[in-house]
Amino acid sequence: MEFNLTDEQQMLYDMTTDFGRNEVAPIAQEMEKAHRIDPALIDKMAGLELFGVHVPEKFGGSGLGYTEISLVGMALARFDASTSVTFLAHASLLCHPLFRFGSDELCGRYGPKLAKGDLLGTYCLTEPGSGSDAMSIGISGGVKAKRDGDDYILNGEKIFATNGGLHLHNPGRKVLALVYARDMELWGDGKGKKTSDGITAFVVESDAKGFTVSKEEDKLGIVASSTAAITFEDCRVSKANVVGEPGQGGRIALATLEGGRIGIAAQATGIIMSCLDASRKYAAERQQFGQPISSFQRIQDKIVEMWGCAHTARLLVLEAAHKKDKGERVDKEASWAKLYASESAMRCATQAVQLHGGNGYIKDFPVERYFRDAKITEIYEGTSEIQRLVIANNVMREQ
Numbered sequence: 001m002e003f004n005l006t007d008e009q010q011m012l013y014d015m016t017t018d019f020g021r022n023e024v025a026p027i028a029q030e031m032e033k034a035h036r037i038d039p040a041l042i043d044k045m046a047g048l049e050l051f052g053v054h055v056p057e058k059f060g061g062s063g064l065g066y067t068e069i070s071l072v073g074m075a076l077a078r079f080d081a082s083t084s085v086t087f088l089a090h091a092s093l094l095c096h097p098l099f100r101f102g103s104d105e106l107c108g109r110y111g112p113k114l115a116k117g118d119l120l121g122t123y124c125l126t127e128p129g130s131g132s133d134a135m136s137i138g139i140s141g142g143v144k145a146k147r148d149g150d151d152y153i154l155n156g157e158k159i160f161a162t163n164g165g166l167h168l169h170n171p172g173r174k175v176l177a178l179v180y181a182r183d184m185e186l187w188g189d190g191k192g193k194k195t196s197d198g199i200t201a202f203v204v205e206s207d208a209k210g211f212t213v214s215k216e217e218d219k220l221g222i223v224a225s226s227t228a229a230i231t232f233e234d235c236r237v238s239k240a241n242v243v244g245e246p247g248q249g250g251r252i253a254l255a256t257l258e259g260g261r262i263g264i265a266a267q268a269t270g271i272i273m274s275c276l277d278a279s280r281k282y283a284a285e286r287q288q289f290g291q292p293i294s295s296f297q298r299i300q301d302k303i304v305e306m307w308g309c310a311h312t313a314r315l316l317v318l319e320a321a322h323k324k325d326k327g328e329r330v331d332k333e334a335s336w337a338k339l340y341a342s343e344s345a346m347r348c349a350t351q352a353v354q355l356h357g358g359n360g361y362i363k364d365f366p367v368e369r370y371f372r373d374a375k376i377t378e379i380y381e382g383t384s385e386i387q388r389l390v391i392a393n394n395v396m397r398e399q
């Protein structure tokens with residue numbers, strides 16, 4: 001495996017890091033207070049063509065892969081995890097499945113607008129009754145799709161859609177939702193069928209009639225990012241908006257989560273790096289017992305662990321991304337990268353707060369935000385328990 005980034009990948013990483021340091025970090029706390037990503041920051045991200053990273057060139061983007069998605073997600077998360085997940089949900093949860101499974105007509109219709117950030121992506125899989133057991137959507141409650149001539153009619157509720165309410169705060173921009181629904185034409189009464197076979201995926205624009213953001217969540221962490229419940233009420237969607245084939249939605253959802261987990265592992269890696277940055281600086285400046293606290297071995301132990309976790313997590317992310325970009329299945333590697341990086345992020349954030357003493361607990365210092373932000377990486381795109389399940393299933397099959 002090649003461990004060096006190409007010149008282009010390094011340039012993208014450096015550019016995003018500079019952007020994060022100069023444009024994102026100074027306003028991260030304000031954005032958290034406002035409970036939203038600053039629309040001017042979204043404009044700047046669009047100006048840097050970040051939203052086009054994973055849009056194929058023939059549809060108006062840069063046509064880059066998971067390695068680049070991960071590098072951008074990691075560099076942004078080093079300065080603000082909310083900004084990072086806003087990018088990741090767009091690139092990895094919407095663009096990836098759309099351009100991998102969507103028709104040329106669909107990709108041509110939406111590609112240029114997604115690349116420019118005029119359309120921002122959201123991924124609507126989770127429902128009030130369906131989380132870890134994602135293939136159970138639309139069975140008891142949730143979103144159902146009924147065929148009506150050349151259209152489908154969607155009814156029901158999705159929850160926890162990252163970016164789901166972005167259009168409410170960004171006049172002139174719309175959200176494009178990838179919505180997974182129980183396809184009643186295929187599912188019927190469900191007898192004798194596999195739950196995954198009765199799911200169809202649709203793209204729906206946020207200004208479609210019957211598409212309503214019913215709630216934006218107030219959260220523990222990644223506070224500035226939008227996490228929305230979306231209600232579909234007799235929402236009419238053309239069959240031309242089906243991604244892949246009817247009934248292929250279950251496969252598309254699982255394939256998307258594989259890559260999405262690499263993205264969240266990258267986000268968690270960025271959070272570890274932010275803990276290291278803040279802790280190294282504080283430990284050098286803070287004096288106790290007549291010397292900088294960085295001279296105490298117990299403090300150095302924490303710094304060593306943060307550096308080691310960031311280094312290892314980055315390698316795991318790049319390995320999984322590299323294999324995915326070569327077209328290999330990486331369920332196990334993606335789950336391990338996410339599991340390792342997210343649990344390390346939580347541990348390193350706890351250590352970073354500890355290293356800052358009382359200052360770690362107050363909002364004048366950023367580490368309390370890193371601590372709250374780190375937690376979500378152990379939950380979304382599959383909890384740590386589910387990652388262990390995926391890895392165990394893969395490893396047991398390999399006997």
Ligand SMILES: Cc1cc2nc3c(=O)[nH]c(=O)nc-3n(C[C@H](O)[C@H](O)[C@H](O)COP(=O)(O)OP(=O)(O)OC[C@H]3O[C@@H](n4cnc5c(N)ncnc54)[C@H](O)[C@@H]3O)c2cc1C
Nearest residue numbers: 123124125126131132160161162227379380381382383385
């Ligand atoms: C801020 C935020 C953003 C999100 N963004 C999105 C998004 O963009 N799109 C989207 O579709 N979803 C999104 N989600 C949903 C997220 O992916 C789910 O919350 C997550 O997968 C867990 O599902 P759940 O909340 O229903 O928990 P549950 O499935 O109810 O799990 C509860 C507990 O039981 C455990 N558990 C469940 N099954 C098993 C098992 N078989 N073995 C062992 N333990 C088990 C879980 O690990 C967990 O600890 C988001 C959630 C949040 C909070």
